[in-house]
Amino acid sequence: MEYKFNEIEKKWQDHWKEKKVYKVSNESDKPKYYVLDMFPYPSGAGLHVGHPLGYIASDIYSRYKRLKGFNVLHPMGFDSFGLPAEQYALETGQHPATTTEKNIATFKAQLDKIGFCYDWDREVRTSDPQYYKWTQWIFLQLFNSYFCNTQKKARPIADLIKKYETSGSKNFTAEQWNGFSVAEKEEWLMQRRLAFSKYGEVNWCEALGTVLANDEVVNGVSERGGHPVVKKKMRQWYLRITAYADRLLEGLETVDFSDSMKEMQRNWIGKSEGAEIDFEVKNQKSKLKVYTTRPDTIFGVDFMVVAPESDIIAEIATDEQKTAVDEYISYVKSRSDVERQAEKKITGCFTGAYAINPFDGREIPIWISEYVLAGYGTGAIMAVPCGDERDFKFAQHFNIPITNIIGSHYNGEEANPTKDAVLENSGFLNGLVMKEAMGVALNKIEEMGIGKRKVNYRMRDAGFSRQRYWGEPFPIVWNGETPEVANDALPLELPHVDTYGPGSEGEGPLANIKDWVEVAPNKKRETSTMPGYAGSSWYFLRYMDPNNNENFCDRKASDYWNQVDLYIGGTEHAVGHLLYSRMWTKVLFDLGLIGYDEPYKKLLNQGMIQGSSRYLIRGQLFIERNGSTDHENFSTVLISNDIYRNWTPPSSDDIRVDLKNYYFDEVTIPADAKLAQITFNAIPASVDLVDGYLLDIEGFKKWRPEYTDVKFITSNGGVFFTYGEVEKMSKSKYNTVNPSDLCNQYGADTFRMYEMFLGPVEASKPWDTKGIEGVHRFLRKLWRLFNDDIKGKVWNEEKATDAELKILHRTIKKIEEDTERFSFNTAVSTFMICVNELADAKCNKKEVLEQLLILLTPYAPHIAEELWSQLGNEGSILDATYPKYNASLLVESSKEYPVSVNGKLRTNINLALDLTQPQVEELVLQNEIVQKWLEGKDPKKIIFVKNKMINVVV
């Protein structure tokens, strides 16, 4: 009987579906366990082999936990709002809901093929009105809440209003408040709401009349069309995540994330303690407020740098410098934050103004430069070139003299950011170590009233509106400049639009639907929609109670399932999604809606599976006809990579002389034309058309008919080599591999195990389909322990020997350990070793094999269930009892010790495990090989680590 994986997998998938074996109940006597994957965006390209890596890992762990007696929640859904669907709609006119629906169907079919144990009855889709009803509802909770700085938590805004009405605030009295107009009141409240609106900068593309996402902007121009992009101020919604900065930092102490993940989040939040200092500006009324973390270096300030966006520039720039300053500012407008900071080139412009050092009266030139960002601190810094590398380079570039305040710690060649130097040239701080000087300087600054201590965060409030269609509409109506909660019942559904283009002022497409926007005279709906992370910030809660129409999630359900025990996803979400959803959870907790303020107890980061793309070298010959300067592509060749690689191009003089050197030896250039240019570049070939690097030439011609007639310059034997590049999997690079194809060809069990076998889940690695054979052979070998292709059943009910039980129990121990620590790749190896050993021992005994099958169930559920039933078991193996390993079977009495002399391995000696150090030393010194390496000398020391090794030191 052969291993017919296609039949077996179909049979059991149907059976499991029919018996609803993956249905999960919110009531159970078993302990609960919640395993969650970061849900996918259902792109039109479908699932590729990179997606399921984390899903397989979580599926294995879920099934393992189930076998261990837990009630396991392991749901799946779709993050189905997003830009690509809208972009596609813009191009084809198809409604995003239609394409999204189709894409989800494809994804689900692909996922089911791999045999995941999802309870599909709990599926969520962020674009489903029944889901985004609650996203909108939570937004309104945020809108109607503020962060109480005394209690350090979110509270209803009504509480704040009550306080204002009765006792006012530091900005106004109760009487004043009660006299304010609605609009005036709202202006004050807006400064406290957790979801609030203000003017912010967006990437504005005039030519497209639209706002662009950062990744639609390349080098300051739009990716589509190459039009200029500038920063433009527009009204935007924001979430006051900065209010939660400290709690987001503290919360990291309570969760099990990797240290690097925590580090990334800490850096993102970027808490720093320092001071804001006001500097007088020479001959000006306005003061320059800078933020610094190093007030101890105040005597080393040689210049100031102000962000180009700062309003103060207009006030202080001198007439002589005005033109230069304006020019510089317009240059900076075209640049993104990333570009501004990544730039190695040093740019800047002097304003002509001088600040005055409050301690020694020195005049400090004020510059503007793009390396200072407006959004951070006060948008201005005091530059200390002897202590800061960027300041130093700036000073050097613009020939600004550098003051040394750290003596020999500064060598004149590079800045030294030390805090341990003793200060010099520093007035009242002279002689103090910098660390101590910090407090002294701060006290003095506060005493003089020219500045104050200030905690700063690099993190900014999160932009929460998008000028797009395919997202959650805001249940907000604008009364002039005052936002009000819309009267509509939730969900406020996305209305139908005829076109997906932007509104006349760059608003989202919703702005074009007059009837929808104008709800009453002078009352207009908010026309932007929520960003992608809105729906994903709370989806882990919805899975617990997905069909609840009364509540986003019943408190009983969220208390039962509690936090996500294991969350698996990529590091690319390290700071975005994870921080947002941590914040939402904290708000929901503060408002008493759920019982915990961290969503994810443990986070496991899966690596990215990269594509292994294949490229062909294409040579193209261009000619010019009749004096026209347009180049015409006259001839094309494709060149095998090894030939091209070994080719040395002739010097440019040769081109016109000898085309032989250029692979175009058979080309005759028409009389009325002349050779213009020969170029070589790479064109992608689909990975389906190569075997390793060898191209299937005929297949390629069929795939790209435009190359049917071109000449292929082949290597010896007529073969054609492509070359490889490891890069992100994407449709455009033709390097995607569809998991469904592999499941058809090798079976889901093979595919699951191969994905795991590839390497550690956390690591990124390139995909290579070739290795899958090895895993497939392993499963066939396992099958043959039960069934022979010709003889049929070979398993038996004989009693297992000690040696066989030892193989089994060693495997039980290792598989359990490896699964617990998410080392799935080594677990697969362990299965292979076990099956190899059982085959060598000719062990076909049910007593051993049955236990092995249970271990294998999380990894390869279909074959395990099939063989389990062949062994005559009644129930499903999914609910079998996980084997316990018997330590007494694994006890050894002796060990083959490696023996080193001076750290170099020289021999092995078999020794009993209960020997003492002196006994070991004696036996080791008797050994011939050890004697030889001792060369008659006495050993200085013999290091003996029990059960590990022996090292003789001479």
Next chain:
RNA sequence: GCCCAUGUGGCGGAAUUGGUAGACGCAGCAGACUCAAAAUCUGCCGUUCGCAAGGGCGUGAAGGUUCGAUUCCUUUCGUGGGCACCA
């Protein structure tokens, strides 16, 4: 530029706490079975010197700590991810 990760045979990787580097698999080579192929099985498989026994070198590079370093520290180079409107 900044933050994080990572670098081991031809390839994916193993070595869990500083203790035998290269488990397991792919590819390759040689052989068995077969009319043949597939499948399966056996052996070899980091590099170098050597007939062999045995030795030298070897975990991106350079230093350091240690009896002992893929593992810890310093410096440096390459690659991947993130940098706030891709998700």
